[in-house]
Amino acid sequence: xxxxxxxxxxxxxxxxxxxxxxSFAAVRLYDKDKQVKQSVNEGASGNRExxxxxxxxxxxxxxxxxxxxxxxxxxxxxxxxxxxLHDPFSSYMDPENAKEFTQSLSSSFKGIGAEVQSLNxxxxxxxxxxxxxxxxxxxxxxxxxxxxxxxxxQGLSINQAVSKIKGKKGTVVHLQVKRPGISHTLSFxxxxxxxxxxxxxxxxxxxxxxxxxxxxxxxxxxxxxxxxNDALRKLEDRGMDGLIIDVRxxxxxxxxxxxxxxxxxxxxDKPIVQIENRYGKRQSYTSSLERKKPYPITALxxxxxxxxxxILSGALKEAGGYPIIGTKSFGKGTVQQGIQxxxxxxxxLTTFKWLTPDGHWIHKKGIKPxxxxxxxxxxxxxxxxxxxxxxxxxxxxxSKIKDAQLMLKGSGFDPGREDGYFDKQTDLAVRAFQKKNxxxxxxxxxxxxxxxxxxxxxxxxxxxxxxxxxxEALHVIAEKVNHKKKSVAK
Numbered sequence: 001x002x003x004x005x006x007x008x009x010x011x012x013x014x015x016x017x018x019x020x021x022x023s024f025a026a027v028r029l030y031d032k033d034k035q036v037k038q039s040v041n042e043g044a045s046g047n048r049e050x051x052x053x054x055x056x057x058x059x060x061x062x063x064x065x066x067x068x069x070x071x072x073x074x075x076x077x078x079x080x081x082x083x084x085l086h087d088p089f090s091s092y093m094d095p096e097n098a099k100e101f102t103q104s105l106s107s108s109f110k111g112i113g114a115e116v117q118s119l120n121x122x123x124x125x126x127x128x129x130x131x132x133x134x135x136x137x138x139x140x141x142x143x144x145x146x147x148x149x150x151x152x153x154q155g156l157s158i159n160q161a162v163s164k165i166k167g168k169k170g171t172v173v174h175l176q177v178k179r180p181g182i183s184h185t186l187s188f189x190x191x192x193x194x195x196x197x198x199x200x201x202x203x204x205x206x207x208x209x210x211x212x213x214x215x216x217x218x219x220x221x222x223x224x225x226x227x228x229n230d231a232l233r234k235l236e237d238r239g240m241d242g243l244i245i246d247v248r249x250x251x252x253x254x255x256x257x258x259x260x261x262x263x264x265x266x267x268x269d270k271p272i273v274q275i276e277n278r279y280g281k282r283q284s285y286t287s288s289l290e291r292k293k294p295y296p297i298t299a300l301x302x303x304x305x306x307x308x309x310x311i312l313s314g315a316l317k318e319a320g321g322y323p324i325i326g327t328k329s330f331g332k333g334t335v336q337q338g339i340q341x342x343x344x345x346x347x348x349l350t351t352f353k354w355l356t357p358d359g360h361w362i363h364k365k366g367i368k369p370x371x372x373x374x375x376x377x378x379x380x381x382x383x384x385x386x387x388x389x390x391x392x393x394x395x396x397x398x399s400k401i402k403d404a405q406l407m408l409k410g411s412g413f414d415p416g417r418e419d420g421y422f423d424k425q426t427d428l429a430v431r432a433f434q435k436k437n438x439x440x441x442x443x444x445x446x447x448x449x450x451x452x453x454x455x456x457x458x459x460x461x462x463x464x465x466x467x468x469x470x471x472e473a474l475h476v477i478a479e480k481v482n483h484k485k486k487s488v489a490k
Contacts, residue, residue: 053077078347079157088119088158089336091348097159098346111166112173113195114139115251115306118158126330127249127304129195130218135249136458137190138383140179141304141330147176167192179382183399187385199224199253202231204238205464207474210481213240214470217261220253220308225260232264242477243293244470245316246300248326252307255285255335262315263287265297266357270319273311274355275335282355296480297322298473301369306330313367314356323370323476326469333363371476373469377418378410379461384450393444396422404445404453408433410466411456 057077061070078092113132114125125143128135145153148164156164165173169192177186201216213235217224235243255273262272264287271284299316301309301324310329316322335352355361381403386392392401402420408429409415413436415429427443434441437452445453460466 082347083157085350087350088117089332089334089348090350091158093159093346093348095344097163098340098344111195112137112139112190112192116145116158116162118161121154123153123156123158123161126306127251129251130201130216130249132195133190133193137188138454138458139175139177139188139190140380141249141302142180143186144178145175146178146185149174169193182382186382188383197221197223198227200227200231202235204235204240205244205474207478208482210241210478211239212474212477213238213243214246215243216246217250217309217312219250220255220257222254222257224253225257228261229264240295241481242296242298244298244300244473244477245312246470247305247309247313248300248302248469249304250306250309251304252309252332255308255311258308258312259285259287262312263289265289265293265322266315266319267292270357272315272319272357274357274359276353276355277351292320296477296484298476299324300469300473301326301329301367302469303327303330303366305367307332310362310367311354314360314362317356317367317370318360319357324367325371325373325473325476326369327372327374328368329362329366331362331364331366333361333365371472373472375468376410376466378406378457381406381410381457384445384454386445386447386450388447391444391446392422392450394422394424394427401426404430404450407453407457410460411453412460 057070057073060073061068075092075094082090082092112134113129114134115127115129116123117126118124123145125134125139125141125145127141128139145161145165147153148161151164153161165175167173172189172191175188175190177188179186199218199221201218203214205212205214213232215228215231215235217228232243259272266272266287267289268286271286273285275283275285297316297320299313299322301313305313305326306329310332313324313329317324333354334350335354336348337351338346338348340346353361353363356367382399384400384403384407386400392398392404397420399420401422402418405415405418405420405426408426409418411433413429413433415423415426417423417426430445430449431441431443433439433453433456434443434449437456439449439452442449464470
């Protein structure tokens with residue numbers, strides 16, 4: 001089913017884009033939709049509770065002991081109603097934030113490149129954007145931001161937190177983070193930068209003399225489906241034998257883009273996605289495709305795969321029967337309507353669930369991969385932040401030493417243990433690492449050595465040879481190509 005009428009764009013975006021201003025996903029109803037505006041306004045004026053809010057507003061404005069901004073009172077009332085829903089995906093954006101959010105989905109923006117949500121009053125990371133400062137600094141899904149530039153985030157709305165984190169390109173924001181499973185607080189100094197518009201990256205890879213196409217989708221904006229189509233056509237023209245679609249760390253975006261992409265792989269026999277309203281009535285979105293592609297396909301997912309990217313993953317798994325490789329996805333199964341008000345502010349309200357082709361609601365559960373593959377432990381290591389003068393050395397024990405041991409292993413200097421005890425072998429591994437990187441060879445880890453360890457770990461993570469999930473996908477595709485050729489030969 002195609003989009004029609006007043007619904008011009010459906011977003012399944014998980015949260016606010018740090019540095020861009022805003023987000024949550026939605027069916028957008030534009031200003032020209034007079035009927036929507038009229039119904040909103042008439043509903044407010046004819047409602048007794050709404051009149052009560054207006055009366056209290058007027059009493060405060062006229063009688064409060066000091067002058068107040070009447071518009072701010074109304075904004076506060078609106079935000080209070082949203083907070084009463086206890087729904088991290090419903091929000092209200094003032095005109096400025098709403099404008100910035102729209103720009104963030106259609107053009108590049110300045111920030112750190114991370115998606116966040118507010119859950120139970122806590123600001124937490126959903127995922128980081130590929131190549132962004134946030135990803136390079138080591139922020140991870142489910143990290144909780146507890147302080148921004150030394151000031152607590154307690155009591156801040158999601159919009160207030162984002163406003164404090166975003167800023168001019170080249171400036172630095174200091175974040176203090178609580179990571180699940182880590183006892184100590186992590187510190188990040190992240191330089192804001194231009195976050196690229198491009199959302200699709202592709203290349204041809206080889207496995208067992210097979211040419212396997214690889215397409216990475218970082219998010220779904222208004223141009224993603226076109227970028228994807230161009231990449232797919234080029235890979236097909238080069239005669240690829242199979243395709244890997246990578247939506248790891250993809251926080252979501254426009255459902256319309258997902259629909260266009262999925263329609264190339266999912267036949268009309270099953271829906272791509274189902275949308276369900278509060279009464280249980282479902283609306284299915286299907287393609288018109290008669291036959292599947294002639295080559296095998298698989299997809300990569302992880303804990304940062306959220307919302308619209310989960311729709312694509314669910315469709316490939318359940319409607320396409322394609323294997324999904326990686327770890328369980330984030331689990332965001334609701335849809336938000338974005339209604340633009342007369343003053344250009346915007347209300348985003350959860351109005352629907354979305355369900356997989358087989359009718360599963362993955363909210364707070366995520367999509368389980370067909371083949372579960374975890375990355376090496378150093379992929380998940382916490383940043384090794386040391387205060388000036390602080391040193392990790394022989395016979396010490398701590399969680400930071402455990403992180404350092406994992407980093408040493410990732411950098412190619414295996415200390416022989418990963419339990420957090422700094423023994424003689426760890427000392428030797430540190431010395432070898434320091435010598436290789438032209439650092440003072442002390443056998444102890446100071447702030448400078450810690451910085452080099454983090455850079456070495458990042459290089460190891462970026463090396464495709466260390467990506468176990470990608471390796472498994474290449475192996476699966478190559479095996480399917482071989483099986484298909486054997487079947488044809490018979």
